[in-house]
Amino acid sequence: MKAKDASGQTRLDAAKQAVTRLIDEVPDRASMGVRVYGASYAGQEPGPGCRDTQLLSPVAPMDAAAKRAAQAQIRSIEAVGMTPIGHALSTAAKDLGGSGPRRIILVSDGADTCGPPTACTVAQGLSGAGIDLVVDTVGFRVDDGAWQELKCISQVTKGSYTDAADADELAAGMGDSVERAFTPYQVSGERVHGADSCEKAPLLEPGHYQDAMAYQQQRWYKVRLRPGERLRFSGASFPAPVMTWA
Numbered sequence: 001m002k003a004k005d006a007s008g009q010t011r012l013d014a015a016k017q018a019v020t021r022l023i024d025e026v027p028d029r030a031s032m033g034v035r036v037y038g039a040s041y042a043g044q045e046p047g048p049g050c051r052d053t054q055l056l057s058p059v060a061p062m063d064a065a066a067k068r069a070a071q072a073q074i075r076s077i078e079a080v081g082m083t084p085i086g087h088a089l090s091t092a093a094k095d096l097g098g099s100g101p102r103r104i105i106l107v108s109d110g111a112d113t114c115g116p117p118t119a120c121t122v123a124q125g126l127s128g129a130g131i132d133l134v135v136d137t138v139g140f141r142v143d144d145g146a147w148q149e150l151k152c153i154s155q156v157t158k159g160s161y162t163d164a165a166d167a168d169e170l171a172a173g174m175g176d177s178v179e180r181a182f183t184p185y186q187v188s189g190e191r192v193h194g195a196d197s198c199e200k201a202p203l204l205e206p207g208h209y210q211d212a213m214a215y216q217q218q219r220w221y222k223v224r225l226r227p228g229e230r231l232r233f234s235g236a237s238f239p240a241p242v243m244t245w246a
Helices: 011-025 064-076 085-095 119-128 144-156 167-182
Strands: 031-037 053-061 102-108 133-140 161-164 209-211 235-237 243-245
Touching (some): 011 064, 011 167, 031 064, 053 064, 085 102, 085 119, 085 144, 119 133, 133 144, 133 167
């Protein structure tokens, strides 16, 4: 985090700027917390270095006073230590409580330096334990190894990955995650039942539809195209066996 971002400021300063802006944009009374890692222990001993994570702002509804307090804490941090992403991830999952849907936005400019287990293995363990947790990851000018790790974390928890080169892109990536967290997608559209073969496929007119299917199952549908027309299709899938498209 001491390296420069695309604008010339340190990545840590860019991250502080982006996170403080993000907190301003969080809806009033929305529950949120802030946890950092590698900001306390300056040495390279794996014991203390790989446990170096602090909860700056406990998960709670963010009113104006709570936002100011969290921002003050963020402005005071320094990047001094190791990168214990896996430990911070498992600890952050505990911060969020034991029930209901939860979301973590993980920002890093490098790969975990404390494995094994790898950070992605930790994420797989959380997902496999049945925890309703999504992890969105943001790679801040990362190399290929860190990119693969952060991408893996987001994939196994059904989150998203975003690249960022400076404070503006970092704020945008985190802002998208916050928007998804507080304005979840609502499945809509006319229910249809696709067929298991082209011959039996139902004919659909232009519109918005939804169907349900099992993993790796195929569904067939027909549309009518007139000369000169083109078919445009977009869809969204969810962990539950529901697909919606327009």
